[in-house]
Amino acid sequence: MPTGVALRDVREQLFAAAERVLLRDGPNALTSRALTTEAGCAKGVLHRHFADFDAFLAEFVLDRVQRMDAQAEALRTAAGTGEVADNLTRALTALFGSVAVAIVALITFRDELRDRLRQTWPAGVPMLTEAVSMIADYLTAERERGRLAPDADIDTLAPTLIGAGHLLFADRKSAPPDPAAVRKMVATVLGEAPEGLTR
Incomplete structure (x- = not known):
């Protein structure tokens, strides 16, 4: 993912990826690795914008x-x-x-x-x-x-x-x-x- 992408764009990209994984594979499959793979970004991107995976999930919900x-x-x-x-x-x-x-x-x-x-x-x-x-x-x-x-x-x-x-x-x-x-x-x-x- 290019540097300098606005936070809102990153959030929306990650939220959309989480929704796709949930709908396709169910809640058991939604892991941080599955999320970042689906979003096409490095794991570090998730952790730069959210304290941890559950913080991400709470904001997604x-x-x-x-x-x-x-x-x-x-x-x-x-x-x-x-x-x-x-x-x-x-x-x-x-x-x-x-x-x-x-x-x-x-x-x-x-x-x-x-x-x-x-x-x-x-x-x-x-x-x-x-x-x-x-x-x-x-x-x-x-x-x-x-x-x-x-x-x-x-x-x-x-x-x-x-x-x-x-x-x-x-x-x-x-x-x-x-x-x-x-x-x-x-x-x-x-x-x-x-x-x-x-x-």
Whole structure:
């Protein structure tokens, strides 16, 4: 790697390489050597910009969580349009069709990474807690528009949708679920709301 490359470019190159390794080979395969080989840079580059490998991984996870802001905004914008179950199906498919499932597995796999994340993210798994918040905001907006029952329990529905969605996508050996399976799960969970969907 040429000298003088801006830090941001190095970070993005390493983050993109980590994502490729995770998606292709899974969390067990993401080592510092695999990362730098995938990024096409010397190991010293990683250690010049991050205190250690777990510091890198923590920043990678938080960067990918921050990228969920665009998904959250798109889902909020969809409130009041189309079918609620369709909007949620698209959002969950985009979320779990990305690197999210692999990141959750990575956090589960590495005790040191969990400890490092606790310094800035005191509770829960960052990717999942942010996803629950995204879904809860959307469901609240739909309830305010009368498209969910007035007494729909958002605090139960949002984590249930994320948990069920994660389980649908978590099997790395099989093909991802088709949209019909995701929509069926969403409709089933929403049907558990008091009085169900109004529209």
